[in-house]
Amino acid sequence: MSTTTAYRADGVTLREVALRDGLQLVKAWPTTSQKLEWLVREHSAGVTHFEVGSFLPANRAPQFADIRELLSCVTSASAIHTSALAMNERGIDEALTTQVSEIACVVSATEAHSHANIRRSRDQSIELVRYAAKRRLESNHGALISVGIAMSFGCSIAGPVQPAEVLKIAEACLSAGADLVGIADTVGFAGPNQVYELSAALHALVGSGRFVVHLHDTRGLGIANASAALDAGCRVLDGSLGGLGGCPFAPGATGNVVFEDLVYLCETKGFRTGIDIDALIDVRRTQLEAMPEERLYGAIARSGVPKNIDWAAGGELRRQ
Amino acid sequence: MSTTTAYRADGVTLREVALRDGLQLVKAWPTTSQKLEWLVREHSAGVTHFEVGSFLPANRAPQFADIRELLSCVTSASAIHTSALAMNERGIDEALTTQVSEIACVVSATEAHSHANIRRSRDQSIELVRYAAKRRLESNHGALISVGIAMSFGCSIAGPVQPAEVLKIAEACLSAGADLVGIADTVGFAGPNQVYELSAALHALVGSGRFVVHLHDTRGLGIANASAALDAGCRVLDGSLGGLGGCPFAPGATGNVVFEDLVYLCETKGFRTGIDIDALIDVRRTQLEAMPEERLYGAIARSGVPKNIDWAAGGELRRQ
Numbered sequence: 001m002s003t004t005t006a007y008r009a010d011g012v013t014l015r016e017v018a019l020r021d022g023l024q025l026v027k028a029w030p031t032t033s034q035k036l037e038w039l040v041r042e043h044s045a046g047v048t049h050f051e052v053g054s055f056l057p058a059n060r061a062p063q064f065a066d067i068r069e070l071l072s073c074v075t076s077a078s079a080i081h082t083s084a085l086a087m088n089e090r091g092i093d094e095a096l097t098t099q100v101s102e103i104a105c106v107v108s109a110t111e112a113h114s115h116a117n118i119r120r121s122r123d124q125s126i127e128l129v130r131y132a133a134k135r136r137l138e139s140n141h142g143a144l145i146s147v148g149i150a151m152s153f154g155c156s157i158a159g160p161v162q163p164a165e166v167l168k169i170a171e172a173c174l175s176a177g178a179d180l181v182g183i184a185d186t187v188g189f190a191g192p193n194q195v196y197e198l199s200a201a202l203h204a205l206v207g208s209g210r211f212v213v214h215l216h217d218t219r220g221l222g223i224a225n226a227s228a229a230l231d232a233g234c235r236v237l238d239g240s241l242g243g244l245g246g247c248p249f250a251p252g253a254t255g256n257v258v259f260e261d262l263v264y265l266c267e268t269k270g271f272r273t274g275i276d277i278d279a280l281i282d283v284r285r286t287q288l289e290a291m292p293e294e295r296l297y298g299a300i301a302r303s304g305v306p307k308n309i310d311w312a313a314g315g316e317l318r319r320q
Numbered sequence: 321m322s323t324t325t326a327y328r329a330d331g332v333t334l335r336e337v338a339l340r341d342g343l344q345l346v347k348a349w350p351t352t353s354q355k356l357e358w359l360v361r362e363h364s365a366g367v368t369h370f371e372v373g374s375f376l377p378a379n380r381a382p383q384f385a386d387i388r389e390l391l392s393c394v395t396s397a398s399a400i401h402t403s404a405l406a407m408n409e410r411g412i413d414e415a416l417t418t419q420v421s422e423i424a425c426v427v428s429a430t431e432a433h434s435h436a437n438i439r440r441s442r443d444q445s446i447e448l449v450r451y452a453a454k455r456r457l458e459s460n461h462g463a464l465i466s467v468g469i470a471m472s473f474g475c476s477i478a479g480p481v482q483p484a485e486v487l488k489i490a491e492a493c494l495s496a497g498a499d500l501v502g503i504a505d506t507v508g509f510a511g512p513n514q515v516y517e518l519s520a521a522l523h524a525l526v527g528s529g530r531f532v533v534h535l536h537d538t539r540g541l542g543i544a545n546a547s548a549a550l551d552a553g554c555r556v557l558d559g560s561l562g563g564l565g566g567c568p569f570a571p572g573a574t575g576n577v578v579f580e581d582l583v584y585l586c587e588t589k590g591f592r593t594g595i596d597i598d599a600l601i602d603v604r605r606t607q608l609e610a611m612p613e614e615r616l617y618g619a620i621a622r623s624g625v626p627k628n629i630d631w632a633a634g635g636e637l638r639r640q
Binding site: 224261305 | 474476479508509510511512513514537538539540541543544546547548574578581584585588589590618619620622623625626628
């Protein structure tokens with residue numbers, strides 16, 4: 001597999017990350033069969049790309065303990081593109097024994113966050129990317145390697161982050177063997193102008209199909225930020241169904257940008273996603289059955305898609 | 321008063337419309353003293369422009385029956401810019417006997433909505449604007465005249481609306497004597513590209529300080545649409561505190577774009593609003609005391625403004 005087949009350069013790719021980023025901090029999580037139902041129903045609605053879990057030790061992150069089982073069910077069954085997080089050498093080695101389509105690594109934009117988050121320096125994190133690329137070659141595995149740059153728009157520990165610094169890290173990751181780099185607004189500090197500027201710079205550096213914008217909706221700017229990213233040439237965006245997620249250190253903060261609202265945004269901007277929004281909204285019921293105590297977010301699930309929009313005619317309103 | 325003094329051409333003006341548009345459909349509303357507390361507290365937080373009610377017969381719209389009393393208290397007390405809706409000749413005549421700073425008229429973008437909403441044609445609505453300008457001159461009143469073009473981005477009855485049609489109506493309103501024209505996404509159909517295009521065209525036609533973008537957040541695109549309007553040169557935007565409002569024909573639909581989130585958006589985009597967001601958020605308590613059954617919306621009230629943002633340094637994050 002290569003980025004050219006896994007990610008379209010001529011359209012937009014939306015990745016649903018609720019089963020990883022959305023479960024990062026929850027106390028209760030879906031069973032493996034509930035996760036599978038979730039994935040299969042979303043895939044039927046037209047979603048193709050999912051982050052499905054993390055290769056962390058089960059005692060540290062029990063919600064991801066079924067990652068191997070999940071991957072073996074999903075990848076043998078369908079054309080679903082799966083991504084899973086690997087935080088260290090052990091995780092990468094394990095990932096390469098599975099059918100995962102993409103191994104996701106993380107590098108922090110600031111030294112302070114890097115040490116607090118994973119007790120490695122940024123350079124050591126980039127070395128991990130190099131390790132992943134080397135091991136992939138040795139094992140002749142087809143997985144892509146992606147790197148998310150955490151705190152790309154400002155850091156809760158170190159404060160401001162210069163775009164030039166993020167670009168330097170992105171280049172280092174690509175040189176180390178990453179296929180894709182992502183800029184993540186980990187704690188929801190970004191505004192649309194900031195997202196536009198960094199996305200445009202990254203677009204100039206690596207082109208459309210090779211960078212991801214990963215946004216959180218903490219302060220209500222998630223969809224505006226996504227719109228700005230698309231304006232700047234970004235063609236790969238992350239979101240979580242129902243906006244699942246949050247942060248234990250920020251009471252009331254929401255999680256990732258709401259996936260179904262992101263789909264609606266793309267459609268209004270003329271990007272055909274191939275996703276049936278009504279069918280997608282219906283998967284929220286599976287989510288709530290699996291996690292009845294979680295609060296879901298989102299506007300399009302509440303209001304519905306306008307009934308008189310003619311998607312086939314490019315999203316124009318239809319006469320009644 | 322003229323548009324040049326009432327609306328800055330060199331910055332952004334945000335208008336809080338909850339006391340009119342937000343009360344349009346509610347079953348219970350604040351008392352006059354609660355409305356005054358609301359206005360005074362918001363004004364203390366830095367808000368300068370308010371839509372405060374409507375000159376409708378008290379039996380049709382009892383929530384606005386105190387408009388004269390409200391205006392006499394507010395305009396004598398402060399530098400608050402007040403706007404109130406007038407839907408017919410009687411309303412305009414009454415407005416001109418008060419100290420209102422701005423008389424707001426409405427013209428529909430489509431004939432079908434115009435007849436359904438006010439039982440007048442679009443041309444007859446434009447004639448009403450001409451009447452307002454003539455009566456203002458005769459009475460030597462200093463009020464501005466503004467016109468909101470309802471359904472500018474698509475009509476719930478007639479379907480698609482061509483931008484050229486909206487621009488033609490805007491020109492006709494200005495020729496008839498309006499000082500400002502507004503484009504309203506009355507039922508929340510607009511997406512950011514559509515808002516950008518129409519705003520840019522209107523900006524080319526009339527300049528920054530003479531047009532308003534009035535958005536609803538029905539489908540979660542309100543803030544993204546506001547960001548697009550600002551990008552296109554719009555410098556006057558409406559919002560309602562707590563997103564107060566809604567539509568009886570669209571269950572679950574929210575009202576105007578959330579005012580406090582709009583303020584935060586502007587600040588992240590480098591527009592200094594002069595509004596203290598924390599103090600503004602605190603006014604939601606007054607809102608809830610006055611209308612305990614209303615649901616309030618908004619993200620920044622939930623998450624708070626990032627503590628480490630240095631507004632004085634242009635909204636940069638501050639090192640901890």
